[in-house]
Each structure stands twice: as structure tokens, then as C-alpha cells.
Amino acid sequence: MFKLCVFVPVSHVEQVKQALFAAGAGRLGDYDCCSWQVLGTGQFRPLDGSQPFLGQTGVVEQVEEYRVEMICAANCIEAAIAALREFHPYEEPAFDVWRLEAALMQGSLRA
Template identity: 55%
Template sequence: MTLYKIVVYVPSDHTEPVKQALFDAGAGKIGDYDHCCWSVEGVGQFRPGDKADPFLGRKGRVEAVAETRLELVCSADCIKSAIGALMAVHPYEEPAYQVFQCVDVGQL
């Protein structure tokens, strides 16, 4: 089975709704476990451009925000719905996220 890892950065006070949307879309399942994720707190930095509509901060000004980095696995059959759910609930206009395909070491 092909698995992916989703990594996303979320303003810390919006972490739970984003996690729940990903879980509801099928992400975070490992074997007989669900709602599995890793999270760590950090500081994100960005500067909204002239055409941006920032959730936080002001255009042209560098902002630093307390954010949570979330990491979850997701099967191939629900990766598109998980990313759709992420985009629908994330408060940022342009969420920073990555998707990595996992390697089944048994197949190496």
C-alpha cells in the first residue's frame, strides 16, 4: 500500500480544527490506530505581498507567528481528499505544506 506523509504548518491556535479535518478525511491511520500525528511548536515567518489577503499581519511587513508543525501519514486512496480538507479549513490564504511519498522498506 502506498503511503504519503503530510507536513503542514498551522497557527498554534488553529491546530485542532486542522488536525480534525485531516483525520476526518482519512489521514493519520497506521494499522489499527487512527488519529495518529506528530506535532512540534515553532515560529513561522512570512511577509504578505501587495496582492495578498493575510489572515495575520499586514502587507509588506515581516511577521513571526507561533505555529505548530503537524506530520501525519495518509494512504493513497485519501490523499487528495485530505489535502482538500486541509485547504478548506486552514486559516492561511497560502498554507505551507508538503506531501512526501513513503518508501516501503520491505520492497527495497
């Protein structure tokens, strides 16, 4: 099991979430379309050779983005990342993937 976290501009958050759900991410037991999101401000500067969706080469850009998190089973993480890259508007989407401990997910460890 993995946890996927991606930063998405407000204009595309639902599109990206739906693509991730369709790829199998966001499933937990008898539930699907599970995610968590919070609005924040992202910052970046496009460098020479980039083709930015937002902003101008060489200029620092700040944009409202959602941080979207969801879990994803190992058998669909590659499909989820492919969907993220296909439906995210940025040339280089910012995301990370964390491996979750199976024992914790199954509730076998006690605090």
C-alpha cells in the same frame, strides 16, 4: 502511502488536525488520529494582492505555529489536501507531501 506535513497557527491546530483525520489521514494499522507535532516560529511577509489572516502587507510577520506531520494512504491524499485547504486559516497554507516507500512501510527491507 504519503507523509503530510503542514504548518498551522496555534489557534487552528486542532481544527486542521480533525479535518485531516476526518479525510482519512493519520491512520496506521489498527490506529487512527496518529500525528506528531512540534511548536516553532513561522515567518512570512504578505505581498501586494494578498489577504493575510495575520499581519500586514509588506511587513514581516513571525507567529507561533505547529509543524504537524501524519501519514496518509494514497486513496485519501487528495481528500486530505482539500480538507487542509478548507480548514486552514491561511490564504496560502505551507505544507508538503512526501511519497513513502512501500517496502519500508511493510518492513520488507532490512538495515
